[in-house]
Amino acid sequence: KNQVEQSPQSLIILEGKNCTLQCNYTVSPFSNLRWYKQDTGRGPVSLTIMTFSENTKSNGRYTATLDADTKQSSLHITASQLSDSASYICVVTLVYNAGNMLTFGGGTRLMVKP
C-alpha cells in the first residue's frame, strides 16, 4: 500500500475558481514534504517544500499546508488559471537510519476549463 495517498485522482474546475488538493501520508518520521507541478510532457517543477515544523508555505497563488499531527497536507490554488492544468504530485522525504528516502503520491490531475 502506497504510504502517500493523494485525492482526488482527477479534478475539473472552471477558470477563476479555487480548489484544494489533498495528500495524506503514513510515513514517519519525515524531514520534508514537497508539492510538484507537472505539465503534460514535461518534468515536475517544485512548488513548495515544507519541513515537519512548518504549517504553511506559499508560492504565488499556490499555498501548501501541513498538519503533522493528522499527517495531512493540502495544496490550495487560488483564482485558477488555464495554465494550472497539470498533475500535482506530493512527495514525502522519509528519514531512516541509512539516510533519506522519497515516497511519492500518485498525483492529482487538474483540468481548468474556460
Added chain:
Amino acid sequence: DAGVIQSPRHEVTEMGQEVTLRCKPISGHNSLFWYRQTMMRGLELLIYFNNNVPIDDSGMPEDRFSAKMPNASFSTLKIQPSEPRDSAVYFCASSPGGDVGYEQYFGPGTRLTVT
C-alpha cells in the same frame, strides 16, 4: 542556465535492443537522480549519485538496468536488453544537495517505447 538536459527526448526501439539514455545535470549540482514514470506506478526513483558515486540503486528494477556517472557533467542510464514493460518516461534530476531530501530540478524526460 540551461537546466537539466536529457537526450534523446523520444526513443522507439524493438524488444531486445540496447537503449542508452543521457543526462547532463545543472552545472555545480553534486547529486543526480534517475526516475521512471508510468501511468500505473507513477514516479519511481531508480538510482541516485552524489559526487559521481552511486549512493542508492535499490530502485533499479533488475540487472538489465545500469547507470553510470563518469564525471560531474554526464550520466547514462542503460537498458540491455529492453522489454516492452520498460516503456515509460525516464527523468533525470539534479540537486545542489547531498541526498534525496534537497530540492531537485528535473529535466524534460525521455519517452521510451519498446515494441
